Amino acid sequence: MQITISREQFLKPLMQVSGAIERKHTLPILSNVLLEIKDGVLAMTGTDLEIELVASSHLENPAEDAKLTLPAKKLLDICKSLPDGSELTFSMQEHQVLLTSGKSRFSLTTLAAEDFPNLEQWDGEVEFKTTRLELRRLLESTHFSMANQDVRYYLNGMSFEVDNSEIKTVATDGHRLAIAAQPLSESLNTQRQLIIPRKGVQEIMRLLPADDELITIQFGANHVRLIDGEFTFTSKLVDGRFPDYRRVLPRGGDKLVTANREWLRSAFQRVSILSNEKFRGVRLNLSSGLLKITANNPEQEQAEEVVEVGYQGDDLEIGFNVSYVLDVLNTLKTEDVQFTLSDSNSSALIEGVSQDDAMYVVMPMRL
Numbered sequence: 001m002q003i004t005i006s007r008e009q010f011l012k013p014l015m016q017v018s019g020a021i022e023r024k025h026t027l028p029i030l031s032n033v034l035l036e037i038k039d040g041v042l043a044m045t046g047t048d049l050e051i052e053l054v055a056s057s058h059l060e061n062p063a064e065d066a067k068l069t070l071p072a073k074k075l076l077d078i079c080k081s082l083p084d085g086s087e088l089t090f091s092m093q094e095h096q097v098l099l100t101s102g103k104s105r106f107s108l109t110t111l112a113a114e115d116f117p118n119l120e121q122w123d124g125e126v127e128f129k130t131t132r133l134e135l136r137r138l139l140e141s142t143h144f145s146m147a148n149q150d151v152r153y154y155l156n157g158m159s160f161e162v163d164n165s166e167i168k169t170v171a172t173d174g175h176r177l178a179i180a181a182q183p184l185s186e187s188l189n190t191q192r193q194l195i196i197p198r199k200g201v202q203e204i205m206r207l208l209p210a211d212d213e214l215i216t217i218q219f220g221a222n223h224v225r226l227i228d229g230e231f232t233f234t235s236k237l238v239d240g241r242f243p244d245y246r247r248v249l250p251r252g253g254d255k256l257v258t259a260n261r262e263w264l265r266s267a268f269q270r271v272s273i274l275s276n277e278k279f280r281g282v283r284l285n286l287s288s289g290l291l292k293i294t295a296n297n298p299e300q301e302q303a304e305e306v307v308e309v310g311y312q313g314d315d316l317e318i319g320f321n322v323s324y325v326l327d328v329l330n331t332l333k334t335e336d337v338q339f340t341l342s343d344s345n346s347s348a349l350i351e352g353v354s355q356d357d358a359m360y361v362v363m364p365m366r367l
Contacts, residue, residue, distance in 0.1 A: 001066040003037065005059060007086040007101070010042075011079045013055030014072075016231050017046035019203050020053040021072045027117075032069035034116045039065070045116070046072060051200050052119045053207075055231040067113035070097060078106055119234050124218030124225065126162060126192050132215050132228070134182050136208045138169045139201055141180035141358045144327045146198050147173035154240030157195045160224065162188055170245050176324045177245055177361040178331075192219050195242055200224075200235035207231060250349045250361060253340035257286065258310035258353060261337045264291075265329040267305040271295045272322040274303035280323050281365045286316040286341075295322065318344045319367035325350075328360040 014033065022030055025048070034045040040063070043056040078099065079088070086101045092110075099106040139158070147155035150173065159170040165187040171178050196204075204226060208215075216227040226233040271282055275295035285292040291309045296302040318341065329337065334352030341348050350360040 001064060001092040003059065003063045003090045004061045005088055007079060007082055007088055009057050010088055013044045013057050014076055014079060016055040016207060017044045017053040018072055018076055019206055020046040020048055020051050022048040023073060029069065029111050029115050031071060032111055033072040033075065034069050034113060037063050037066045047117060047119065049117060050197060051203060051235040053231060053233055068097060069111045069113050069116055070108050074108060122220045122223055124220055126188060126190055126219040127216060128184060128188055129214045129216050131212045132208045133210050133212055135215060136205065136210050138167065138180045138182055139205050141331060142169045142171040142178035143201055143205065144331065145171040145173060145176050145178035154195055154238055154242055157197045157238045158201050159193060159242040160196050161193045163191050164189060172245060175363050177248060180358040182357065193242060194219060194224060195238035195240060196224055196235055197238050204233060207233065248361060250340065250342065250347045253342040253349060255313050255316060255341040257291065257339040257341065258336055259307060261329055261332060261334060263307055264337065265326065267293055267307050268322055268326050268329065271303045271305050272326065274301045275322050280321045281319050281367045282322040283317065283319050283367050286311055288312055316341060316344060319365040320362055321365055324362045
């Protein structure tokens with residue numbers, strides 16, 4: 001077997017699939033990338049048994065069909081270190097593959113391709129299309145609220161819902177909640193909810209360019225698959241029931257606060273410098289037309305900011321984790337934001353003014 005391919009043609013799919021490959025794994029084969037040549041197309045596959053990534057490249061030079069695995073990190077490091085415009089030649093020798101490029105020669109050990117695990121074949125039960133940009137916006141609007149290594153394993157991921165003619169992403173770590181929605185071009189006449197694991201969400205965001213190219217999404221019983229012109233991504237789903245987030249949406253909030261998002265973000269950012277590093281609490285004091293934000297820490301240091309806001313109502317004092325508020329203000333893109341509050345013990349609802357496709361809930365802190 002012999003393949004000749006340009007460095008750029010080989011490197012792009014290799015970088016795409018490398019995100020799925022675990023560096024330290026008990027199964028040595030999972031540190032390898034599967035290379036498969038069929039009908040003049042080189043397909044690369046990387047997996048950690050939870051997610052699987054396949055990317056392909058058309059070979060300009062004819063090559064016979066073949067299957068082999070090579071150590072992914074070493075292969076990636078070699079390809080990155082070679083000069084632009086290099087040509088790579090792979091040739092099989094016993095249990096090794098010789099990679100030559102110009103005057104460089106590398107001998108890499110190969111493991112049996114038959115031992116490479118494949119996520120089982122399955123048929124999509126629900127299939128729809130959306131643009132890369134829309135899918136990316138849905139994930140970016142909510143991903144920061146996912147839990148990380150929570151014992152409630154179903155929170156360590158993102159709820160992905162299809163509700164007839166709308167798709168929705170929801171993430172929560174129990175202290176905050178993020179919801180984003182996007183209408184579909186046609187109704188699917190079905191309702192499905194599944195949980196994509198944290199690593200799967202991060203990989204999709206790494207792979208997706210922000211453009212208007214269409215991407216196909218398939219839901220299966222235990223998997224979700226994204227089929228793009230450049231790659232195919234498959235992820236196992238988190239087996240669990242996502243909490244009913246509709247029950248925690250604040251209702252009856254009668255105190256509406258509107259403010260310039262950038263002014264507010266800057267004020268919270270400055271105050272956060274002197275907040276308690278562990279608890280990150282800040283105190284908000286609302287009065288007619290003004291919001292005072294204060295923070296202090298165990299070193300007896302204190303920060304205070306006063307921001308002009310649109311508010312007419314009774315005085316209110318409430319505490320929040322400043323990191324949670326900043327995450328929302330950094331994610332929203334509108335010029336003004338609106339906080340809906342009811343009292344010092346109830347969660348705040350944060351939205352962009354004149355933007356109804358994303359909403360955020362942050363629980364209060366006792367300070």
